[in-house]
Amino acid sequence: MDAIASAQERAAVAERAVIAAYVHRYGPVAWAHAATARDGAHTWHYWWHAHLVHVLCEAQHHRPSPARRRLVDDLLRGVTLRTAGSWTTPFYDDIAWMGLALAEARPSGRARVRIARILERAVDPNVGALPWRTGSVLFNAPANGPAAMVLAPSRHRGRAAQLSAWIAATLDDPATGLVRDGIEHGVVRSEVWTYNQGVAVGAALALGDTDRAAAVVRAVERWCAADDGLFPAVGGGDGGLFAGILARYLAAAARILTGPDAARAGRLVHRNAEALWAGSRGGRFPADPRRSVRAEGEDLDLSVQLGAWITLEADVTAASALTS
Template sequence: MDAGSPAQRRAAAAEAAVTERFLHRYGPVAWAHASASEATGARTWHYWWHAHLLHVLADAETHRPDVRRRRLIRRIGRGVTVRTIGRWTTPFYDDIAWMGLALARADRHPRALRRISKRLRRAIDPDLGALPWAVGSELYNAPANSPGSMVLGLTGHPVDAARLDAWVASTLDDPETGLVRDGVEHGVVRSELWTYNQGAAIGSALVLGAPALAEPADPAWTHVERACALVHAVERWCAPDDGLFPGVGGGDGGLFAGILARYLAVAARELAAAPGPVADAAADTARRLVDRNAEALWQGRHGTLFAADARRPARPEDDDLDLSVQLGAWITLEAAADLERAVTS
């Protein structure tokens, strides 16, 4: 891949901005602080944000291989090891599922990935067939179950993966919009719609539908159809804003839109290789959404600072200073680079 191509240059600029502003190296160990501003708590460390930092670094390494980045990935892995006292886990099943996906993408720390997979399998409620949000929680939500399904599918547990995915589809899919609602707590559906839940559900459907991507007669084709339906539901949702994803500010929300972009790019790439007009149409839609949001983030940047919301320009204050926001923009730009790479390779 030509590292000087437009999308690659943009992704590389976002990468450089994040590493320069947020990463701190302590010999063989590195981690990222939560904000570029000392006044807003620059020494805060977030496990979940580091999962996405590792994941997007692995994406960048696929697109623009570099020995320095590989060294950085090793250092950040050591940082997570230090911060979690070697466990690589937290009490939150959504967080460890996202970390599992990062480790699978980076192809590193296989023992930690196996530990995460084992914990997720053990945490499935045998009656509901779903993961709780955290140890002891009564909330069962999409952010735990869709990533959890992907991790289990990628680590050789397809039955458990399908069980989690089926629970999301049957319980959280909104019959009116086709979008995935947030979760269920004490039997009551939480109806909030978040971008990352749509992305994770698309990713889960594609992991389960992988055997059918080359052969629609495979029973797994139903998962491919679900992925296509979710892509079109996202397009309808974003249509009033010209296809731009809704932003929800900083903090954890700064990552939400980027996660959607990541899995839309996966959908665009994988569905383009699948037979039939249904897959083709969804692939085109997914690509258009990724490109539209990446372009808006790039055009609205302030120097190399990106906005928490693609629908407005960046501003060097408040939410836009969060690592999560800048990671989310970088993930989106890396997704666009991935699609550009798929076309030119």
């Protein structure tokens, strides 16, 4: 079996497992529930839902299916009901993730255009960036990177370039080249998360800034080199999605960049996809690719399973790019 077919088969296994365990139909729509490691409750998370829609669209690109297309429509009707038609939350990072999902699912839809307008208007002129949420004084990469990607193909491209440049100037660590989390009251929050690197790469690629994208890819490679190329794991909850987001935009880098930079981006994705697959059982994946999946705790979170599925779809993208 060639690399692309193998990656496709693995991604399909992850997709079937997520849908069977977490996506349930109530009347005319489908809800995605998240079993949480803390209390076993079933709750609905707006930004996890955005990534579910997004990865379903990636799967649709890789393995087209009318049934999957209908499921995406059902999930989006569910978002309409859950948000009373507003498509928004108080969190600008979450809104941006939904905007990116809608760019894949309904690129000409009114909700995507509305989200772009909301994000553009929320930029603080005194900072030159978007706050994490309404009323917040935290300005971070997870809000401004996705917002830049949403705005780049719109009439607000100049604003997208501003946000990407702000991340580079304000949050890049000069010692490592990695993107730090954010800035609050003038103090840089020094945490370095996988998805911060992913959104910096994605924003740069959306703006055609391949030099910037390649520089962050190289920084990620150096960061992960001590652990055989594996991404740092941060457990369940929201963190379950972080590494998958990095994989998604590294795969885009493998497709858009050339030469050694494309190859290193693809290798990072494939190494993590391989490790996740090795630790899986019955279509379920571990929160940490360094171990096997468990039938309890953080591995039960929808976010963790989505993050693994996103990584496996990213491996399809990267394999296709590097073998074409």
